[in-house]
Amino acid sequence: MTNLKPVDVVIVGGGWTGLAMAKELATRSAVSILALERGNPRGLADYAMDMDELDYNIRLRMLQNIAEETITHRHSPSATAVPVRQYGSFHPGTGVGGAGEHWTGMSFRFMQDVFTMRSHLNQKHGAAHLSGDLAVQDWGITYEDLEPHYYYAEQMMGVSGKAGNLRGKLIDGGNTFESPRMHEYPTPPLKQAYASHLFDKAARNLGYHPYPTPAANLSENFTNPDGISRPACAYCGYCTRFGCMIGAKAQPTNTLLPVLRKHKSFELRTGSWVRRIVHENGRATGVQFTNANGEEFFQPAATVILASFTLNNVRLLYLSKIGTPYDPATRKGTLGRNLTHQVGGGARLFFDKPLNAFMGAGCLGMRISDYDGGNGLKGDDGLLRFGMLSSNSRGEQPIGAFGAIPPGSAKSNWGAEWKAASLEWRDRVSDL
Numbered sequence: 001m002t003n004l005k006p007v008d009v010v011i012v013g014g015g016w017t018g019l020a021m022a023k024e025l026a027t028r029s030a031v032s033i034l035a036l037e038r039g040n041p042r043g044l045a046d047y048a049m050d051m052d053e054l055d056y057n058i059r060l061r062m063l064q065n066i067a068e069e070t071i072t073h074r075h076s077p078s079a080t081a082v083p084v085r086q087y088g089s090f091h092p093g094t095g096v097g098g099a100g101e102h103w104t105g106m107s108f109r110f111m112q113d114v115f116t117m118r119s120h121l122n123q124k125h126g127a128a129h130l131s132g133d134l135a136v137q138d139w140g141i142t143y144e145d146l147e148p149h150y151y152y153a154e155q156m157m158g159v160s161g162k163a164g165n166l167r168g169k170l171i172d173g174g175n176t177f178e179s180p181r182m183h184e185y186p187t188p189p190l191k192q193a194y195a196s197h198l199f200d201k202a203a204r205n206l207g208y209h210p211y212p213t214p215a216a217n218l219s220e221n222f223t224n225p226d227g228i229s230r231p232a233c234a235y236c237g238y239c240t241r242f243g244c245m246i247g248a249k250a251q252p253t254n255t256l257l258p259v260l261r262k263h264k265s266f267e268l269r270t271g272s273w274v275r276r277i278v279h280e281n282g283r284a285t286g287v288q289f290t291n292a293n294g295e296e297f298f299q300p301a302a303t304v305i306l307a308s309f310t311l312n313n314v315r316l317l318y319l320s321k322i323g324t325p326y327d328p329a330t331r332k333g334t335l336g337r338n339l340t341h342q343v344g345g346g347a348r349l350f351f352d353k354p355l356n357a358f359m360g361a362g363c364l365g366m367r368i369s370d371y372d373g374g375n376g377l378k379g380d381d382g383l384l385r386f387g388m389l390s391s392n393s394r395g396e397q398p399i400g401a402f403g404a405i406p407p408g409s410a411k412s413n414w415g416a417e418w419k420a421a422s423l424e425w426r427d428r429v430s431d432l
Contacts, residue, residue: 001297008033016097021307039096039270042097053238062094088341097251101251105217107161107216111179117137159215162175163183175209203368232248278320347431405418
């Protein structure tokens with residue numbers, strides 16, 4: 001193993017978290033910063049040549065290869081752990097930018113009560129009416145603490161949207177159920193697709209309050225406070241699981257990396273797979289990593305920052321024997337406790353007119369928050385919180401969108417009858 005020259009800060013992971021941390025350190029201090037990313041470099045030119053739905057959307061080219069490294073799961077403590085071989089709600093990326101390159105771009109803020117969830121539920125429903133094993137806790141920080149930082153990030157990304165609660169004033173057309181924001185979104189909402197207009201009309205007719213999905217896809221040409229300019233969205237539909245070919249979608253490589261490249265105190269080293277955090281006497285002293293040739297190195301550092309995907313951070317802590325693993329039987333320990341992910345369900349609508357659904361963007365759509373959080377819920381039926389309802393116009397691609405037909409349109413999911421029905425309904429389907 002080769003010992004390298006010490007640095008002040010080593011960052012494990014070159015995605016949103018790692019590069020954002022590096023940018024703040026590089027622009028505010030003179031410390032030396034090394035970011036270690038196990039994947040390859042990425043940039044705009046690569047994406048312009050790689051809009052291949054089969055390779056990226058079906059075979060998941062930009063995701064961590066779970067044939068090479070995966071996590072295990074089990075449904076009960078007594079079950080045998082088995083490897084995850086198919087992605088679900090979490091899509092860890094690989095390469096510079098990480099999951100921030102292939103993300104959809106939805107850019108919501110958490111509601112105020114999320115930050116004090118335990119106290120909020122106790123106050124609203126009473127501790128006696130809540131489950132004894134309720135694991136949710138207060139965060140220790142509040143929405144008010146984070147509000148200016150939310151806006152700082154929205155400016156950096158150029159988030160497109162419409163405020164619904166501006167300094168306490170409710171504004172029709174925005175999310176009137178959101179927590180107060182001090183500023184309007186940096187750019188206006190994206191242009192809405194036909195399906196979104198239909199959703200907006202139907203929701204208003206039912207007395208709900210629709211608003212455009214906040215998007216890290218630019219609705220117009222924009223230059224952020226760091227001087228980084230990006231063009232407006234072209235509505236090509238190649239957002240989710242793709243890097244943006246023109247840079248309209250905010251990604252670490254087109255917002256943070258251009259700033260970092262100007263600082264000599266920062267270095268990004270790709271092909272560097274961190275295996276262990278080295279520590280002694282309760283303090284991290286550096287990391288061990290392997291390069292693309294299989295050579296092993298020790299990188300000494302005064303500060304070690306874990307900034308890879310959440311599951312990989314936890315796994316690295318386990319391998320490094322840092323922290324107390326969570327025991328579900330005794331409910332002691334913190335490492336791995338309360339890991340969670342986004343959960344959503346869907347419905348499919350069929351229309352009598354074409355929707356031009358091939359045009360869209362990853363987070364183009366309309367939604368309502370009338371039942372988001374605890375809105376509209378009494379809690380006496382056991383349902384404490386719900387979520388948003390939305391219509392999405394992501395841009396239907398030829399392979400993934402083919403075969404969506406109404407029940408009973410074909411006797412089987414294969415053959416001439418199924419193909420004919422699929423062609424008939426090809427552009428008349430919308431997902432909720």
